Amino acid sequence: MNFFHFIWQNHAQVLELTLEHLWLVGWSTLFAIVIGIPLGILIARHPGSSKPVLTVANIIQTIPSLALFGFLLPVPWLGDRADRLAILALTLYALLPVIRNTYTGIRGVDPAVVEAGRGMGLTDSQLLFQVQLPLALSVILSGVRVAIVISVGLATIAAAIGAGGLGEFIFRGLAMVNNQLILAGAIPAAILALLADFSVGWLERRLQPR
């Protein structure tokens, strides 16, 4: 088949763009976890703050990605390198599912369990690390899973601002009206998304309490 022939001929470039893609997705997911989980814990503890935080995260989610990439372009330090900019934008998009699931996961822990823990004299941090987080873990991980899948898809757009990744093939293919090129970007991206989804799902089941 022509398509496979094309991939084979350009395998070095496919690999390179795939790695670039993973670079964007990897960093943005890491940042989303590092920022999103503590933020989710915080708003779960102070329920009054949950609404504004979730609303802001929601609004970010509604900004069209191409527009967000464009908005960030003139920002001084970020605009210097397209991948920095793309990672920031992807992080912003990945935040909502991580924050929301951390919040719902912790709020969803059986109140009787939390009350028993508190009544037995667990400190707030013992309660958080020994009870609430372990019991919320699978919900939090499924948020991370959604975040990764969103990032893999959105990262293709990052090629529009020159951040590289599999989007390069897609945009080039669109410009040249070449379906093979488009597929050479789209199919590896889809495979990446599926693989990421599968592996986090596996981790989720492995870490499931009980």
Next chain:
Amino acid sequence: MTGELGYAGAHHMPPTASERPAIEFVDVSYVAPGGQPVLSGLNLSARGGEMLILLGRSGSGKTTALKLVNRLLLPSAGEVRVNGVPNSQGDVIRLRRSIGYVIQDVGLFPHFTVERNIALVPTIEGWSPERIRLRFSELLQMVGLDAAMASRYPHQLSGGQRQRVGVARALAADPGILLMDEPFGALDPLTRAELQQEFLALQQRLCKTVVFVTHDLREALRLGSRIALLEAGRLVTVLAPKDFLRSNDPLVSAYVKAFGDGPEQIGNRGTE
């Protein structure tokens, strides 16, 4: 504070309750965050070693009273004293670890084995593994659980077994006081009667001060040294079980009547 000491104490103590109050409510009122009063001017004390029942219908304030003891709630007015000291003084974590707490939904940690559940307070208190192991097998025996249960998870246990684990967990660090909120409420009648009987025997042997919340008159009569009837956030009266059935107080007799059967059909503490 070891289990061994707890036993020794029990042997030297007379089987009857001592007069020194372990818990005192002094003019305690509690207003819910929404603004409605839940408890008003409660004056009540539990003597050391007795089983004080807080009896009342839903919304009478009995659970609130219980949570004021281990500071899960703070009174709007008045104070609660534990062993003579206002419980607002000192560290809340220390206070809670010195009081056992059992609730109806048990609140066992679903991701912990039976062993980890029971050993939680000793573990966070930094007991040596050897001491925890000894205490654990002692506790299993006390509440009538098989050693094979140690590695099970709560969802693998029956309701009765879960409650036994809950009681063992509350007793783990050998607290002098136990707070129990309808601990046997969700069990079938047979299992409930069985656990009530065993628990009564255990309490009399260990001489713990127990504050026990229930809406079930039979349970109150069966277990209580004294019964405090609460109605709409106020204490109606405190009576020994045998006086409870004879009381002329309209609220007391209304409660007795609501249970349908005549007094003679309701089992009494020690007579069943």
